[in-house]
Amino acid sequence: MADPAAPHSSGPVVVGTDGSPQARQAVTFALREARLRATGLRAVCAYEYTPARQSGFAWTVSSGPDGGPVPQQRDLMAQAVADSVEELQEELGGPPVEVEIVCEPGRPAQVLLEAGKDAALLVVGSRGSGAWGRLALGSTSTEVVHHARLPVVVVPAEHDTAPS
Secondary structure, eight states, rough: OOOTSSSOOSSOOEEOOOSSSSHHHHHHHHHHHHHHHTTEEEEEEEEBBBBBBBBBTTGGGGGGTTBBBBBTTHHHHHHHHHHHHHHHHHEEEEOOOOEEEEEEEEEEEHHHHHHHHTTTTEEEEEOOHHHHHHOOOOOHHHHHHHOOOEEEEOOOOOOOOOOO
């Protein structure tokens, strides 16, 4: 009997993105991996509207009539993700990968885990910076690694290794 929680090996590659440089690195990795696996890519952007916390696509966050996010926020976020993924596909060249865009309100790790239920692989970026940051993961990647029921890749942040 098959485990209903087991991941589907032929499912898409799911990647979390928020417009940050680390997320762009994760999307690039995920595009390459989807191409290698001959599968699609599901680019997931979670958003929480609070004045103190804004995603990498912060320009889309503004206050609506009730003090919450503008009603079009989801559409604006989805377009920003689509534009970013398209740009990265063009930079990579080669055959295009079929992309599904998912933008949902909620905690990023929870939205990613939900979006990855039928996935073959889940890819997230790491926010670590400096010597200490290379040893620690961000809160979203840590939560995803601890709760995912499928393989997870945490793409490390690139660090400038040129001498100062």
